[in-house]
Every structure is written in C-alpha cells, then in structure tokens.
Amino acid sequence: MKIKLTTVHVNDQEKALRFYTEVLGFTKKTDFSQGPYRWLTVTSPEDPDGTELQLELDGDPAAKAYQQARFKQGQPAVMFFTDDIKGDYERIKARGAEFTKPPTEVTGSTIAILPDTCGNLIQLTQLARW
C-alpha cells in the first residue's frame, strides 16, 4: 500500500486551486466532478507522480468546525518542506500572499506561516543542515 495523498479542507475549491497553483506553485493533477462533488488534487511540478494534495470542499460541519478551531489556535492545517525557505517566501510574497510569520529561525529549523485564503494556515519548514 502506498501513502500518496494528503488533504486540506478549503471553503472554495476554485479559489484554492488558484492559490495553490498560481501563488504556491503546485501543479493541478486530477480534477474530476460527479454531481456536486469535485475531486481536485495538486502535486509538486518537480514530482508530478509524487504525493497529491487534495483540495477538498469544506462542506461537512464537523470538518468546518475543526478547520476554524485550528485557524484560531494558529495551527497550520498542512505543512510543506522546502530547501530554500527564504526563496520561497520572497516568491510567494511577490505573488500577493500575506505571511503571518516570515521565515523565523527556531531550534533546528526555519519556519514560515501564511494563510491560504481558504480557511487554513500553511507552514513552510526548512530543516537546518548540520
């Protein structure tokens, strides 16, 4: 069995698709609708057959309550790793995203946090090289 999927709940799939592709730089992979349901995923363009991030519509009340609680608590809903957090910060910021935490050194790594405009916080993490 393969671990190939992770999910983030979003309050608007179209807006999320724009943010995750045009601002963050992921590539759309699968976009499949059946009635009101839309299965929508993105991947890293450097690894198109790699793990997919599903942008799932936040239609379920329990999921929505959880998403809102995490956001209010300042907890990221999803985390991405990078080898160049400052480069990514500049690139993403230049595309209009607003960071709630610019690249900040913490013990052992550098992290940055930004809202995804669809109800979530995202954390970028660059592990320290030793």
Added chain:
Amino acid sequence: MRSHLSKILALSLMFAGACGASAPAPEAAAPSLRAGLKISHTSVYVDDQEKALRFYTEVLGFAKKDDVSNGPYRWLTVTASGDADGTELQLALNDDPAAKAHQQAMFQQGQPAVMFYTDDVKRDYVRIKASGAEFTMPPTEVMAGSIIAKLKDTCGNLIQITQLAR
C-alpha cells in the same frame, strides 16, 4: 539524530499554537516558475500512539521511520514498506479537543480519516483481515471502476484502501 531533533522541533510547533491570523486574499498571481515545496507528509490522529504503531506496522504492513520524543511530544511516522524515502504518515496523538470532535464525527459518519492506494485491494484485504483487522466495507466496486475497502484502525479512525481502475 540531529536532523530528527530539528524535525521534531519544527513539527511540534505545528501543534503548539502560534499567532492568530486573518486571511486576506492575494492579489495578482503570476505563473509559477518553480515550486520548492514538497508534499512529503500526511497525518492521522490516533488515541494511542503505541497501539497505532503496532496496527500500522504489524497489521497494515508499513515500516516505522521516525520516532523521536521531546517531553510529552512524540513525533512518530511510518512509510510504505520498501519506500523509506517516500511520503511519511505521521501518527499524531490526538490530545486536541477540536481534533477529537472532528475525528469522532468522521468515524460516526463512516468517513475515512486517511486513504491509501494499492494495486490489488483484494490481496490487501485478505492479508490485513488475516492479521485480525475489522473491515466495515469489503472490497467494493464504486464509480469509475475503482475498488475500495474500509477498515477500522483501532485508534479512532476509518481507513480507506483504494485501487484505481486501469
């Protein structure tokens, strides 16, 4: 070990709570030139990490990857057997009331908390069942010819195994 330590510290921040935030929409968006961001982790909340580790390794067949503790926090991940550098599944202790409420609602509604892909769902069904797992849905063909099965992870979640149509 040091990279493990840096990872656990970075990751424990995810659950420690940071600043509150508002979410204004981004304005202009240019085409992407590169994405340095990697989608390399997913997570599932479990009510008992030790029990979860046993289930995800001994019953499902994953391999333990990271296991680092920092005080009460334990960063615990597994990967697909034979793909140690592949995507990691974090078995996160569910001690957050909001996360717990969500987990319980998903379970009651029959919604899987996590999904795995396979090339042969029937083979996995037989193997996992023989290890003692309880399926709530045996391999069942759904739309577009995919076959899915669902089982309990014994730690508060339903798991879906999906074989996509050829």
